[in-house]
Every structure is written in structure tokens, then in C-alpha cells.
Amino acid sequence: MARSAGPITGLAGAASVALLALLTLGTLGAVAWRAEGVSGLGPADWYAIRFTVLQALASAAISVVCAIPLARALARRRFPGRGLLIALLGAPFILPVIVAVLGLVAVFGRQGIVNDLGAVLGLPQIVLYGPQGVILAHVFFNLPLATRFLLQGWLAIPAEQFRLAASLGFDGASMRRHLEWPMLRATVPGAFLAIFLICLTSFAVALAVGGGPRATTIELRIYELFRFDFALGDAALMACVQFAICTGVALVALVVTVPKVSMAGLDGIVARWDQRGRVSVTLDAAVIVAAALFLLVPMGVVLARGVPMMAALPASVWWAAVTSLGVAMVSTALALTLALSLALWTARGGRVAVGLTEAMGALVLTASPLVMGTGLFILLFGWTNPTALALPVTAVINAAVTVPFALRVLAPAAREVEDVYGRLSASLGLSGWARMRLLVLPRLRRPLGFTAGLAAALSMGDLGVIALFSTGDTETLPLAMYRLMTAYRTDMAAGAALLLVLLSFGLFWLFDRGGRVDADA
Amino acid sequence: MKNTLIAGLLLSATAVAAETPVLTVYAPDYFGSEWGPGPSIEAGFEERCGCDLQFATGDVLPRLLLEGSRTEADVIIGLNTDVTKKARESGLFAPHGQDNGALTLPVAWEDDTFLPFNWSYVSFVYDTTKIDTPPASFAELAAAPDDLKIVIQDPRSSISGLALLLWVKAVYGDEASAYWESLAPRIVTVTRGWSEAYGMFTDGEVPMVLSFSTSPAYHIIAEEDTTKQAAIFDDGHYAFFELAAKIEGTDVPELADQFLDYVMTKDFQSMIPTTNWSYPSALADEELPEGFQSLPRPASAIFYTEDEAAAVRDAALEEWRAALAQ
Numbered sequence: 001m002a003r004s005a006g007p008i009t010g011l012a013g014a015a016s017v018a019l020l021a022l023l024t025l026g027t028l029g030a031v032a033w034r035a036e037g038v039s040g041l042g043p044a045d046w047y048a049i050r051f052t053v054l055q056a057l058a059s060a061a062i063s064v065v066c067a068i069p070l071a072r073a074l075a076r077r078r079f080p081g082r083g084l085l086i087a088l089l090g091a092p093f094i095l096p097v098i099v100a101v102l103g104l105v106a107v108f109g110r111q112g113i114v115n116d117l118g119a120v121l122g123l124p125q126i127v128l129y130g131p132q133g134v135i136l137a138h139v140f141f142n143l144p145l146a147t148r149f150l151l152q153g154w155l156a157i158p159a160e161q162f163r164l165a166a167s168l169g170f171d172g173a174s175m176r177r178h179l180e181w182p183m184l185r186a187t188v189p190g191a192f193l194a195i196f197l198i199c200l201t202s203f204a205v206a207l208a209v210g211g212g213p214r215a216t217t218i219e220l221r222i223y224e225l226f227r228f229d230f231a232l233g234d235a236a237l238m239a240c241v242q243f244a245i246c247t248g249v250a251l252v253a254l255v256v257t258v259p260k261v262s263m264a265g266l267d268g269i270v271a272r273w274d275q276r277g278r279v280s281v282t283l284d285a286a287v288i289v290a291a292a293l294f295l296l297v298p299m300g301v302v303l304a305r306g307v308p309m310m311a312a313l314p315a316s317v318w319w320a321a322v323t324s325l326g327v328a329m330v331s332t333a334l335a336l337t338l339a340l341s342l343a344l345w346t347a348r349g350g351r352v353a354v355g356l357t358e359a360m361g362a363l364v365l366t367a368s369p370l371v372m373g374t375g376l377f378i379l380l381f382g383w384t385n386p387t388a389l390a391l392p393v394t395a396v397i398n399a400a401v402t403v404p405f406a407l408r409v410l411a412p413a414a415r416e417v418e419d420v421y422g423r424l425s426a427s428l429g430l431s432g433w434a435r436m437r438l439l440v441l442p443r444l445r446r447p448l449g450f451t452a453g454l455a456a457a458l459s460m461g462d463l464g465v466i467a468l469f470s471t472g473d474t475e476t477l478p479l480a481m482y483r484l485m486t487a488y489r490t491d492m493a494a495g496a497a498l499l500l501v502l503l504s505f506g507l508f509w510l511f512d513r514g515g516r517v518d519a520d521a
Numbered sequence: 522m523k524n525t526l527i528a529g530l531l532l533s534a535t536a537v538a539a540e541t542p543v544l545t546v547y548a549p550d551y552f553g554s555e556w557g558p559g560p561s562i563e564a565g566f567e568e569r570c571g572c573d574l575q576f577a578t579g580d581v582l583p584r585l586l587l588e589g590s591r592t593e594a595d596v597i598i599g600l601n602t603d604v605t606k607k608a609r610e611s612g613l614f615a616p617h618g619q620d621n622g623a624l625t626l627p628v629a630w631e632d633d634t635f636l637p638f639n640w641s642y643v644s645f646v647y648d649t650t651k652i653d654t655p656p657a658s659f660a661e662l663a664a665a666p667d668d669l670k671i672v673i674q675d676p677r678s679s680i681s682g683l684a685l686l687l688w689v690k691a692v693y694g695d696e697a698s699a700y701w702e703s704l705a706p707r708i709v710t711v712t713r714g715w716s717e718a719y720g721m722f723t724d725g726e727v728p729m730v731l732s733f734s735t736s737p738a739y740h741i742i743a744e745e746d747t748t749k750q751a752a753i754f755d756d757g758h759y760a761f762f763e764l765a766a767k768i769e770g771t772d773v774p775e776l777a778d779q780f781l782d783y784v785m786t787k788d789f790q791s792m793i794p795t796t797n798w799s800y801p802s803a804l805a806d807e808e809l810p811e812g813f814q815s816l817p818r819p820a821s822a823i824f825y826t827e828d829e830a831a832a833v834r835d836a837a838l839e840e841w842r843a844a845l846a847q
Contacts, residue, residue, distance in 0.1 A: 034587070044842065102720050109726045110670065110709065129710045204713040207675060212711045212845040216677075220713075224677040230586050230607060316555050377587060385593070387577055468584045475553060483554035485716040488739045488798065490723050 013345025013353060016338045016403075020360040023400050024367045027375020028239050034378055035233030041241075045221060049241060052217045055131060055206065056199035059138035064192045066139065067146035068184065070291045073284035074147070075154035085292065086151070087509050090144045092295050094457040094504045096478055098485065099497045101208045103298035104128070104137055113297070129211030137205045142195040144295060145405070149194070152409050152447070153187035154180070156416075172280070190408055193253040197246055197365035197404075218242055222368050232374075239371040246366035250358070299501070302494065309495025317496050320480035321503060327395050327476060328459040328507060334399035335455035336448065339406035344440070346407075347414035357411070361404035372397065377468045390469035394476070398459035406451035413447045414440070453511035460504040477503070542572045544776045547585060547592075549599040551797075553578035558796035565792065566783050572776055582608055589613070595771040596780050598638065600764045601680045603687075605635050606827040608766075615769040617781050624803050627760055627822035635764040637802040638784050639793045642734035642758035642819055643684040644751040645671065651728035655752035659692060662754075663703040670709045672718040673731040676838060679714050681761070685731055687830055688759035690837040691823045697837060701844035708845065734758065735816060739798045742812040750817075757821035762802070 041049075074086060092100065107113050108128040115125050128136070157179055165175055203219035218238055225235040346354045376393060380386040386393070417440055425431075425439050441448070461478055475483070477500050484493035544566075552559035553576060563574045581597055582604050588594075590613065600608060608614065617636040624630050626640060645662070647655050652669060656662040662671075674682030693700045709727055712718040722730035734751040741747055765784050767777045783789050787808075790801035794810050806814065825833070 044839075047846075098717055098720065101717060102724060105721055105726050106724060109721075111725050133710075204717070207678075208710060208712045208717050210710065212705075212708060213675070213842045214846045216842075220675070220678060226583055227580070227678065228604070228683075230583060314555070374583070374587070377584070381588060381591075468580050468587070479550070479553075482716065483551060484556065485720065486551045487554050487556035488719075488736075488743070489556055490720060 009341070009344050009348055012337075012341035013349060013357070016341045016345075017356050017360050019338070019396075020364055020400055020403065023372060023376070023397065024243075024360070024363040026379065027367070027372045028236060028243070030375040030378040031232050031239070031371055032236040035231075035236055038233035038237050039231070040234075041237070044216070045238065045241075048216045048218050048221045049245075051215065052200060052202075052219075053245060055134050055138070055215075055217075056196045056202075058131075059135050059142065059199045060192050060196035062135060063139050063142040063146045063195050064150075064188055066143055066291070067150050067191070068188075069283075069287045070143070071147045071150035071154055072180070073287045074151055077281075077284050077288070083513075085288070087505070087512065089291065089295050090148060090508065091299060091501065091505055092140055093142070093144045094461055094501070094508070095141075095299065096461055096481065096497060096500060097204050098482070099302050099501070100137070100141065100298070101205060103302040104133075104140060104209060106301040107298045108133075108136065113301070128209055131210070131215070133209030133211065134202075134206045134215055137209050138195075138199050138202065140295065140298065141205070142198060143291070145198075146191045146195060147291075148450075149191040149408055150184070150187055152450075153183045156412070157183055186412075189253040189256050193250060193362065194365060194404060194408060196249055197362060200242060200245060200366055201368055219368055219370070222370050226370055226374065235371065235374075239368045242366050242368060243363065246362050250362045254358070303498045303501060305491070306494040306496070306498030309491050310498060313492065313495050313499065316475070317477070317480050317484075317492075317499065320475045320477045320496075321499055323391070323474050324460050324477040324500075325503065325507075327391055327398070328456045330392075331395040331398040331402075331459035332452050332455040332507075332511070334395060335402040335406060335459075336452055338399060338403050339410050339451050340444075340448070342403065342407060343410040343414040343444075346411050347418040357407065361407050364400050365404050373468055386469050391474065391476075393469060395459065399455060402451070402455040402458050405454055406447075409447040409450055410444065413444050417443045449512050453508035456507035456511055457504040460500060460507065542773050542776060544570070544572050544574045544773055544780060545593050545595050546574060546576050546780070547581045547594040547597040548576050548578050549581055550578045552576050552599060556796075558792060561792045561796060562789065565788050566780060569783065570776060570779055572773075574780075585613060586611055590770050592768060592770070594768050595773050595777045596765060596767055598763075598765040598784075600635065600766065602635075602762050602764065602824075602827060603680055603683050603830060605632075605764065606831050609634060609827070613769055615767045615771075615774075615777075617765070617767055618778055619781055619785055623785060625805060626762070626802060628824045635766050636781060636784060637762040638765050638789070639797050639799040639801055640760060640762045641799040642751075642822070643681060643688055643761050644732060644734040644736075644753070644758055645729050646722070646732040646736050646749055646751050647729040648722070648725075649748045649750055655729075655750070656754070657752070658754045658756050659689065659700065659704075662707065662752075663700065665707065667706075669707060669729060670727045671707050671729045671731065672709055672721050672727050673711055674715055674718050675711045675713060676841060679712070681715050681731060681733070682711070683834075684759050684761050686837050686841055687825050687833070688823060690833050691759065691825060692756045698840040698844050701841055702847070705845055705847070711845070733761065733799065734818065735794075735799045735813070738794065738810075738812045738816060742795060742810065753817050753819050755820065757823045758819040760822040760824045763797075763799075 074082070095103070105112060105128065108126065109115070110125070110128070112128070118125065161179055165179060170178065201219050203217055203223060206215045206217050207220060218241060222235045222238045225231045225238065342357045346357045377386050380389060380393075421439055421443070425435055430439060477496065481493050481496035481500060484490075484496055548559065551557040559576055559578075563576065566574050577594070581599060585592055585594060585597065585608070589611075592613065614634050616633045619636050621630045621633070624637060626637060630637060645656075656665050656669070662669075673685060676682040676686040689700055690697045712721070715732065718730050719732060719736075721727055722732075729752070732751075734753075737749045737751055740749040765781060767774075767781060771777045785803050787804065790804040791808065793799060793801040794813050800809070800813070
């Protein structure tokens, strides 16, 4: 299937890989270059490494396992508000860390809703804080992502296959074995890997609900080494450990992934004949309701507090929102360019392209935000004033961070276009921009919409990377929210958090919706 | 050739902009907030200096150390005593030139490089509607009823968390490890920074939180809420200072000196209480706002010099980690 990529596709893909390599390995190299020595890994470091890996494995496994029945239920049921629910379920992923933590505490904490209900029913108190809290919080953040990946997988099974299966008299078990299992084998390892890598760099969340220094992660050690010891060498060493773990797990995921066989369909509406039983309907309903409660109640609690404050938000917060929207737009455009060029490159460029792209995607997810920020600062300080570049750097990093997620949905879709329509389009002499406009973009509309939505939503959020880059007078919305919190204005901060989530969510909805205007999902 | 041209253009552009001298002040992030001390300091100083004060907010010390002697900072403000050793070793700072005798601190200040501009006592703040009799010492805190739970900040990522670590070490010395073990059941969790912990406290998750003795002033003055109080321990309280300093290599040394003069003025000092919710470093008690004068204060202040703090920190951290990780 591997044929040589067109010169432009190849160039764009290679340039994108180079940019991601600069942001990950390049920044690490810059930090190591400025280091003045390494003292090696001490017992505290090994402890942090062990805890980090174990919690990330557990968090990723639980997220994916819970996502399977949820994605399945959402894929095969139709009910009013389904589209809105699917979009809403994605929202925890874009919550600012501090908002999510306070939301989880309000529901699962000592004085939380769950324990209040439990007390009424005479149940023993549940304890949030500890490894269980870390895993709960990570599942809260990442279940939406896993669900989204798997849902895409389910929706990508052509309607004709279900029709054929039904006409062949498949029962539920055969349906699972012949249609759903191969899809899961192709999708689950990737979803697991992505979530594992996200959890690998967790820091503030893990600590806040982890109950104490037992919940020390690698990223916390890096932070400590930077902030208190200014030990760049040791920080770089810990960042290398993160990359090493990433490489190990990525290799395992690569081995267990079974490549998806592309299947053509006519994009008909999926009708399922295996779902009519009362038990199956009840189970699906229960799964959807449980997930909705788990994901939406903590968010609802904190956001509800912001509602009365919305009208009272000071002008500076609105200006911060405008700045953040600007950053998000630039970031989205960049993320789309990067992701699309990589997806097309991997679809046509053979194994090297696939390998490089996969590796870069994994590295971006694993890269320590602190090391990335410091490395960029060192690189830029060589020839310019990094302060002036705070917002562009934010946009670039946010775009890069979106790429691995985008590729999960975009790359398989692009490959499918090549596999299924490549020969037809070649025989019709379709090439260049016409090929892009008539074949590629329409076929990729849905994953592109998702990519744009995710990029926009994610770039509304992040502020961790640019702590060294002063933003001067221009503040982004998350920064404004954080500043309100440090100035004791918790009520106004709740208002700003609500605004942030509404904007993130609005952007996601707009783009994602735009990508599937006439689709039934 | 082209480069020379561009450089020439840049130079002339800079020359036009340089008519108003610029004082670049590196400051922690909260200075950038319209609710923090930054805007009033900027307005107050610009009125006197005929210059443009520009705050560059972010991680002050890491940034300064990365930039080294090429830094654009003229003055830094907002460093804490826990990092002054590292900062001093960089050799980037010049003497502050102010009279330490004019300071109104609970300890004698002898440092001629780092000048405190505000301070507070590290304290546990509690909700009076949930705790009737607050603990009056570390011992009482550890022995408090089971429902008295606290949230603290991590000494590895938070300066207030580190201050608590040093406070306990100063009070308990070799017994610090045992004390942390006895305190462990009280600690619900440890957060990365102050905001998460204080948010959990104001949300009602815990009745008591590690903060500062001046935190209640915010609730009293801005919210007319008197239910938040600091528990005063008779062990004495760790004092927490925030500092300003002049950069040796500044291109506007007179402006930098003028700024440090300004820090010591009544104008500057009287802005601190209600923008930074802490005590100013050189202002008589009777000139403090109403809500501050009535705040309870501990009988004695505890403070480690930077050398003392550096000498005990690593061992104290390891004790803390081991005691709480069980």
C-alpha cells in the first residue's frame, strides 16, 4: 500500500514532525545544555517514578474499560438530546485543573454530596484522598476522551456491515466478535496509550486528591528541582525518565495494536438489529445515566457557583476572554495544519512517516510542561526577548498538544480515504488541490471538525507552560481566573471559570458540530 | 549588509522609545492582577519618577537565573526568604541602600541586599462556625478531635508549605519527625499551592487551612465576614517575608534606587495591607487599617536565616515525606 507521498505532502509532514521534535526533544536538549551537573536518581525519585507509572496504568485502564460500554451505548442508542450529551460528556477534559479539583471535592469530598447522601442512608464515609482519589480524578478527566475515541471507532463501522450482519442472522455475540471486537483491537491500545501518557505528567491534581506525599509524581519532582534547587540537570534527567517510560509503553501498544482493515460504506444511518432486547436497553440506559452523573455533577456544582457572578465580572476578565479567544483561533488553525499534514503524510508516506508521527505524538503528550517552557525560554532567549512571544508560544504549544489527540481520529480516517478511494481517484486523474477539495476534505470533515473543536477548547485552557514568559499586561482567561483566586476573590474566580468553560465548550460545540452538519451523530 | 540595516532601524526605534526611561520590575504573577498590589504601585511610582514602570510577571528567580547577567530586570520584587540564598549566590544583586532600622518587622533585619516590603505570620486559619476552641499550639492541633481536619501545602512546590516545614522544625527540632507522624491523621491532603488549599477551606471541605495570620483581614474588610480567624499558637509563629532587590547590572541605577526609596515610603507601605493582605514592612501599627489592628498576633516570631534554612531543609523534607507517606 505504501506509495511515495507527493512532494508537498511529504514536505509538510516532515516540517510538522520537525516542529514537534523541537518542542519536545529540542527543549529537553536546551535544558540539559544549560545544566551544570547531574546528581542521579535518589530514593525519592524512584518512589515518584513507581507511583507515577502505577497510577497512570490504573487510570488509563479504568478509563478505557469504563469507556467501552459507554461508547457502545451511545453509539447504538438514539434519544433526544443525545448530541448535546455527547458533547457535554467531553467537557471535563477541558476544565482548568483547580476547577476540576474543587468540583470533585464538592461531590466526593468529606463534606461532598456523596457522603451527605451516604450519611442519610447510614453508609460509612468514603474517603476521596489517596491513590483512589488520584485514579478517580484521572478517570474523571480522561473517560470523556476514551469514550470519544471509541465512539469514533463505533461510528466508523459502516452501516452496511450491520445490515449484512443482520441479514446473516448474527446474534449479539457474533456481532461483537465479527464487527466490534476487531474495531476495539484497533482502537483501544491507542486510547490507552494516550491516557497513560497524559496521566504520566499529572501533578497538581494527583497531589490535591492524593492525600499527601504518597502521591508524588515525576512532574512534581521536576517542579521541585526547578523551583527550589534550580537543578536543571536533575530536572532534565527526570524528563528523560518520562520519555523512557513513554517509549516503553508506546512500543507495547504498537505491538498489541492490530491495524484496522478499511471498509467502505455509503454513509448510511446505522441501524442495529441486535439491540432491541429489554435487558440491553436497560443496561445501556444505566451506563449512560451513571456516566452522565459522574461527569456532569462535579462540573455542575462548581459552575453553578459562577452563575450569579457572571454579570458582575470585571472588564479585565472579559478582555482576558477576548485574548484567549484570539490565542485559541491561531492555535486551532495551527493544530489543523499540523494534524492534517501529518495525517496525510502517514496515509501516503509509508512506515517511516507513520513511525515518526506516532513517536512525536507520544512525546508531545509525555513532555513535561515545565521542561518544555524552560527549554523554549532558553532557546528563544538566545536571540530575542521571550516576553514578547508569550502569546504566540502559548498558541504553538497548545496546538502541538492537540496534535496527538487529533491524529487518533484523523490518521485512521485519512488512511481509509487512501485505501478505499485512492485507486479510484488515481484512475480519475484527481490530484493536487482538486483531490483535496473533492475527496480528502469532505471525507475528513467529521474528524477535522473534532480536531478543530478540541484544539480550540484545549487552547482556552492551558497556562502551565509559559510561567517563565511574562505576559505583561495581556492576560489570558485562565491566568485571570488564577489571579482572582490568589487575591481571595473565589466567587469572582468561579464566575471566570464558568466563562472559561462556556467559551471552551462553545468553541468545541461549534467546530465539532460544523464537522458533522448532516450526519446522524 | 542587510543585518546592519535592520540593526540600525531597531536602534533608532529604541532611541525614540527610550525618551521615557523604563524601569523593568520582575514580580510574581499576582502583581499582574488588578486585585493585587501591582497597579497601585505602578501608578504611585510613575507619578514620582517620570518613568515607565513595567512589571514582568512570572516565575521570578528561575527566570533571573536563566537570564543571568543578560537579564533585563532592573529591580525584582516578591522573592521569598526561602530562595534568597540561591539568589544571592548568583551575584546578580546590588545593595538596597535603605535603612534597615526603619523596618517594623518582628525580627531584626540585617540583610543589606534583600529588602522586605511586606510580611505575615504563617498560621492556621479556621472557621469559627465549625471550631469553637481552636488549638493554641502544635501539640493541641495534633491532639484535636477527630473532625478537626486541615489541608496544607506541599513544601516541595509551595512557599507557605515550606514555611510550615521550617516552623515545625524550629519548634520540634529532632522531634519533628515524630510530630509529623502525630499530625498525619489531621491532614486531609496536601496541595500544590495556596489557592487549591484555600479554595477547599472556603468551600467548607475542611474547617482549618494553612495560610497566614493576616488572611482573616480580607474576609473582615472586603466581605464583612468575621467567621475566619487565625489560630494563634503559643509555640510562636514562623514569619514570612517578601523582598525587593536591585539588580547589579541595571541600566537605570538611579531609577532602581528611587524605586527602593519608594518601597519605604508611607504611600507604598499603606497600600500593602488591603492589596496584598499582609503587614507592610515599615509602617507603625497605629497606621494600619482598622481590620488589621484588631488581628491577634503571636507572642513571638520564629525565623530561620537563609543559611539555617538551607542547612535543615533537605533533612526536614525527608522527615516530612517519610512521616506522611506511611
